Amino acid sequence: xxxxxxxxxxxxxxxxxxxxxxxxxxxxxxxxxxxxxxxxxxxxxxxxxxxxxxxxxxxxxxxxxxxxxxxxxxxxxxxxxxxxxxxxxxxxxxxxxxxxxxxxxxxxxxxxxxxxxxxxxxxxxxxxxxxxxxxxxxxxxxxxxxxxxxxxxxxxxxxxxxxxxxxxxxxxxxxxxxxxxxxxxxxxxxxxxxxxxxxxxxxxxxxxxxxxxxxxxxxxxxxxxxxxxxxxxxxxxxxxxxxxxxxxxxxxxxxxxxxxxxxxxxxxxxxxxxxxxxxxxxxxxxxxxxxxxxxxxxxxxxxxxxxxxxxxxxxxxxxxxxxxxxxxxxxx
Amino acid sequence: xxxxxxxxxxxxxxxxxxxxxxxxxxxxxxxxxxxxxxxxxxxxxxxxxxxxxxxxxxxxxxxxxxxxxxxxxxxxxxxxxxxxxxxxxxxxxxxxxxxxxxxxxxxxxxxxxxxxxxxxxxxxxxxxxxxxxxxxxxxxxxxxxxxxxxxxxxxxxxxxxxxxxxxxxxxxxxxxxxxxxxxxxxxxxxxxxxxxxxxxxxxxxxxxxxxxxxxxxxxxxxxxxxxxxxxxxxxxxxxxxxxxxxxxxxxxxxxxxxxxxxxxxxxxxxxxxxxxxxxxxxxxxxxxxxxxxxxxxxxxxxxxxxxxxxxxxxxxxxxxxxxxxxxxxxxxxxxxxxxxxxxxxxx
Numbered sequence: 070x071x072x073x074x075x076x077x078x079x080x081x082x083x084x085x086x087x088x089x090x091x092x093x094x095x096x097x098x099x100x101x102x103x104x105x106x107x108x109x110x111x112x113x114x115x116x117x118x119x120x121x122x123x124x125x126x127x128x129x130x131x132x133x134x135x136x137x138x139x140x141x142x143x144x145x146x147x148x149x150x151x152x153x154x155x156x157x158x159x160x161x162x163x164x165x166x167x168x169x170x171x172x173x174x175x176x177x178x179x180x181x182x183x184x185x186x187x188x189x190x191x192x193x194x195x196x197x198x199x200x201x202x203x204x205x206x207x208x209x210x211x212x213x214x215x216x217x218x219x220x221x222x223x224x225x226x227x228x229x230x231x232x233x234x235x236x237x238x239x240x241x242x243x244x245x246x247x248x249x250x251x252x253x254x255x256x257x258x259x260x261x262x263x264x265x266x267x268x269x270x271x272x273x274x275x276x277x278x279x280x281x282x283x284x285x286x287x288x289x290x291x292x293x294x295x296x297x298x299x300x301x302x303x304x305x306x307x308x309x310x311x312x313x314x315x316x317x318x319x320x321x322x323x324x325x326x327x328x329x330x331x332x333x334x335x336x337x338x339x340x341x342x343x344x345x346x347x348x349x350x351x352x353x354x355x356x357x358x359x360x361x362x363x364x365x366x367x368x369x370x371x372x373x374x375x376x377x378x379x380x381x382x383x384x385x386x387x388x389x390x391x392x393x394x395x396x397x398x399x400x401x
Numbered sequence: 402x403x404x405x406x407x408x409x410x411x412x413x414x415x416x417x418x419x420x421x422x423x424x425x426x427x428x429x430x431x432x433x434x435x436x437x438x439x440x441x442x443x444x445x446x447x448x449x450x451x452x453x454x455x456x457x458x459x460x461x462x463x464x465x466x467x468x469x470x471x472x473x474x475x476x477x478x479x480x481x482x483x484x485x486x487x488x489x490x491x492x493x494x495x496x497x498x499x500x501x502x503x504x505x506x507x508x509x510x511x512x513x514x515x516x517x518x519x520x521x522x523x524x525x526x527x528x529x530x531x532x533x534x535x536x537x538x539x540x541x542x543x544x545x546x547x548x549x550x551x552x553x554x555x556x557x558x559x560x561x562x563x564x565x566x567x568x569x570x571x572x573x574x575x576x577x578x579x580x581x582x583x584x585x586x587x588x589x590x591x592x593x594x595x596x597x598x599x600x601x602x603x604x605x606x607x608x609x610x611x612x613x614x615x616x617x618x619x620x621x622x623x624x625x626x627x628x629x630x631x632x633x634x635x636x637x638x639x640x641x642x643x644x645x646x647x648x649x650x651x652x653x654x655x656x657x658x659x660x661x662x663x664x665x666x667x668x669x670x671x672x673x674x675x676x677x678x679x680x681x682x683x684x685x686x687x688x689x690x691x692x693x694x695x696x697x698x699x700x701x702x703x704x705x706x707x708x709x710x711x712x713x714x715x716x717x718x719x720x721x722x723x724x725x726x727x728x729x730x731x732x733x734x735x736x737x738x739x740x741x742x743x744x745x746x747x748x
Contacts, residue, residue, distance in 0.1 A: 294514060295522040300466045301514075302534045302585070303507035306498050313522050392569040393523055 074385065081377045088373040093140045096362050096369070102132050103157045103360045130157065143363065154363030158356065163367045166352065173242055174348040176260075177267055178333040184272040185279060190322070193283020194315060197291060208280065215277030221343045224270045228344070231266065239263050241345045267344055271337040279322070286321060290314035320390050327383035331375040335368070411480050412439035413625050414463065414510075414593055419475035421458050421467065421649075428698040432471070433459050434649035440593060442482065445619070445626040447636040447657070449672075450646035453694055459646070460595050460629045464506045465497040481509060482592060508538040511586035515598035517578035521570040528566035531585045538589045553584035556621075557614060576607035580614065590622060597629045612638055633676055637661060642731075645669050648697055648705030652723075655732035665734040667710045704737070712738055 104126050108118040118126075127133045131142065146152040153163040192212075196205040232238040241248075242263045247256045290296070291314050299309045338350035349368070356365040388394045421433035433455040440446050448456045461467045463477055473493060481487035487509065495502040506512075511534075514520040521530055528550055535546040547566070554562040557580040570578055579599060586594055596615065600608040612635060619626055628639055636643055636657060643660045645653045645668065653666040664670045674688040692709040704723040707713050714737055723735040 293522075294516055294519040297461075297466055298514060298520045298582075299522075299533075301464060301506055301512040303503045303505070303537050304533070305503060313524070316524050317522065391523075392526075393571050396569065396572060 070388070074381070077381050077384070081381065084377055085374055088377075089144065089370050090140060092369040092373065093143065093366055094136065096357075096360075096366050097136050099360065101360065102127070103130065103362060104132060106360050107157070143366070153367040156356070156361055156364040158359050158361040158364065163364050166364060167349070167367065167371075170347060170349045170352055173346075174336045174350075175333065177242070177264065177271070177346065177348055178336050180264060181268050181271045181275075181337075182329060182333065184268050185275045188272070189276045189279035190283055190319075193280045194287055194310070194318075196280065197284045197287030197314075198310065200288065209284070212277040212280040215273050216281070218274075220270050220274050220337065220340045223273065224266065224340050224343045227266045227270060239266055242267075242347060267337075267340065267346055270340050270344070283318060283322060286318035287314055290317045293317075320387065323390060324383050324387040326386060327379035327381070328376070330379035330382070331372040334371060334375055410441060413442050413480055413482065414440040414627075415476075415478040415480070416459075416463070417476045417478070419459060419462060419477065420473070421455065421462060422472040422474075423470050424472070425698060431697045431700070432649055433462070434697065436475075436646070436649070436651050438644050438651065438654065440625045440627055442592070442625055443619070443623045444641045445628055445639050447640035447643045448627060448629045448646060449631060449633065449636050449643060451631055451694060454646045455649040456629045456646050457597055460512075460597050460627055463492060463593075463595060463627070464510050464512060465492065465495065465502050466506075466512075479505070479510075484509070504538070507534050507586075507591070508589045509591055510593040510595065511589070511591040512595040512597065513579070513582045513586045513599050515601050517575060517582050517602065518570070520582060521578060523570055526567050526569055527573065527581050531581065531588060534585050535588050549588060550584075553588045554581065556587075556618070557581070557584040558610075559584070575603050576611060579603060579607075579611050583611070583614065583618070587618060587622060587624075591624055593625045593627065594619075595627045595629070598631070599628070600635065601630070601632070608635075615639070633672060645672070648694060650705065650735060652706065652736070653732075653734045655728075659729075659732050663732075665728055665732070665739060666706075666736050667712050667738075668706050671709075704735075714738075 104123050107126070108123055111118055124133070131139060134142075143154055146154065151164075155161070156163050156166050159166045192208050196208050199205050228238040228240070239262065242260055243256070244259050244263075247259045250256055293314070296309060296313055299313055300306075304312075334349060335353055336346070336348040336350045338354050340346075341348050341350040342354065353365065353368040355361070356368060416436060416438050419433055419436040420431070423430045423432050436455075436459055438446060438448075448460065450456045458467055458471065462471070462473050465473075467473065475493060477492040479487060479490045479492050481490075487505065490501075492502065492505070521527065528547070531550040531553065532543075532546045535549050536543070539549065540546055551562045551566060554565060559565050559577060559580055565573075565577075565581075570581075573581060579602075583599075594615075599615070600611050603611060615626065616639065618624075626639075628635070630636060640657045643653075643655060643657050644651045645660070645666065647668050653660070653664070653669045655663075660669065661673065664673055668690070671688070671690040675690065677687055690709055695705070695708065697705065701719075702722045703719040704710070704713075707718045710718065713719070717737050723737055724740060725733050725735050726739040727733050728739065
């Protein structure tokens with residue numbers, strides 16, 4: 070097992086290097102660069118930059134060098150100094166920008182994820198056990214609607230309702246008076262209030278998917294001969310349900326857990342923009358739009374890293390959960 | 402009933418007029434249509450028939466583990482020897498998820514299945530799954546349960562039990578898994594063992610070993626066996642009495658020697674002819690029964706075997722369902738060909 074993990078980590082290195090290069094290349098692909106988008110922004114406010122000024126700025130930022138040279142300089146700094154470069158937009162090191170949003174992103178993502186599993190798994194089990202009952206049709210219908218409704222639309226509807234009923238659209242994660250206030254019980258309470266809509270909106274789409282997956286898995290498992298064996302042994306229906314089908318149905322779901330790592334890191338982008346949430350998603354979106362290349366590159370690189378890492382975690386989780394795979398490890 | 406007359410003792414289990422209906426899109430399927438048989442202590446009854454004849458549904462209805470879609474009627478009377486509280490109980494009257502039937506399942510009547518591969522859950526060790534049966538019915542004590550489980554594993558011929566106990570089903574071979582399944586079924590010393598095609602998924606040498614094992618355990622524990630199979634070879638090897646099922650009905654029932662030496666029903670004869678024989682002419686093709694089993698949906702009253710029968714009587718066999726005819730004390734057949742032999746037994 071240990072050997073396997075080491076081997077997987079070593080294999081991940083060339084993958085990450087390759088991804089980093091592709092990421093850097095793709096960021097360079099759109100016409101123009103940060104300087105031209107900066108100039109465009111300046112000209113919109115009536116301040117025209119001359120060609121000489123633009124060239125000067127490019128030279129300062131190192132943007133006039135060939136792409137591979139820029140790439141190697143970026144990589145060298147990351148590996149030697151842990152320095153991911155400078156965000157032009159924020160006028161700060163990239164890491165400082167990411168750190169600034171990390172805490173709230175994690176809070177929103179993790180709470181959403183917990184909501185998602187806590188709601189979806191019981192409903193999935195219920196709809197499978199009571200297949201074709203009124204309850205099954207109700208929840209299945211609801212989850213189809215959940216799957217088909219775009220998140221941002223739901224966000225807008227909930228904001229409207231919240232405004233209509235409570236006189237507050239609950240934009241952002243804090244009320245204005247708490248944004249810069251030091252942490253206190255009231256601030257936490259305010260945060261929780263503001264989290265309701267994002268958690269429902271972001272959580273619901275994944276929840277609908279997960280309900281369908283869980284229901285399908287459970288239906289498969291409920292008809293397996295080992296359930297009949299358990300029944301023939303004299304176990305009660307509840308004992309059977311939790312020990313056999315549910316346990317087996319959870320495997321594929323828990324094993325995909327690792328893949329959500331990168332979405333935990335960014336949070337939901339479009340919904341976050343609509344709801345004005347101060348989390349990573351919108352920051353990354355702006356970085357990509359504004360050709361803030363080191364910030365965008367770092368985002369994409371970290372997401373790629375987390376995906377590779379998440380896949381490894383998934384595999385380890387599955388090996389831990391599934392005795393069959395576990396023995397294969399023991400054997401090797 | 403004729404077969405009962407031969408046995409002086411009370412049957413352990415008596416199935417009477419068992420009917421199982423399944424609601425299908427195209428109508429109601431009479432999967433099991435009026436089946437009667439008795440199971441006696443220490444004896445083996447073979448239930449033989451081709452796929453889809455209702456033999457599995459029949460066997461599973463005894464402990465009410467058929468799917469919800471099955472509508473079951475009739476009576477299944479259980480006369481427990483060891484527990485007077487369960488004497489004369491109609492198992493079909495119990496709630497399928499209720500406490501009472503659950504206390505019988507696995508303790509008084511247990512069952513082994515065709516696919517030892519999938520009948521165990523791949524998620525838990527063999528030991529865990531065997532102990533579960535023991536801890537449900539016998540003792541709550543974990544150590545004691547483990548002791549019993551290990552003892553049972555050694556009884557079914559699994560060596561190195563302590564190591565095997567902690568292994569998962571996929572680490573067992575097919576034959577070993579079926580042995581483990583048998584040890585689980587017998588762990589609470591049941592009075593009846595229902596074996597639903599116990600050796601179908603195993604290869605021939607292992608088949609013989611498992612059958613031999615079942616026989617020796619029957620001699621040791623004295624349980625009755627209901628053996629469901631499509632294999633006449635296994636019937637000859639294992640059974641005291643045979644019930645031949647076709648299309649949800651028992652078409653012939655007799656002691657095993659009688660079935661092989663003096664088959665009456667054209668279907669039984671066909672089954673016997675389709676068996677390869679040692680010393681038979683190798684260049685000759687095996688006989689087969691022409692045609693296939695019809696679906697018992699919206700069937701008019703007639704003999705279910707009519708379309709495939711070589712001896713059918715037009716206007717008789719397809720006009721009403723065949724009566725049960727008594728050939729001898731222990732031999733009954735459902736066929737018009739023998740209707741004149743015993744009068745007044747038409748049912």
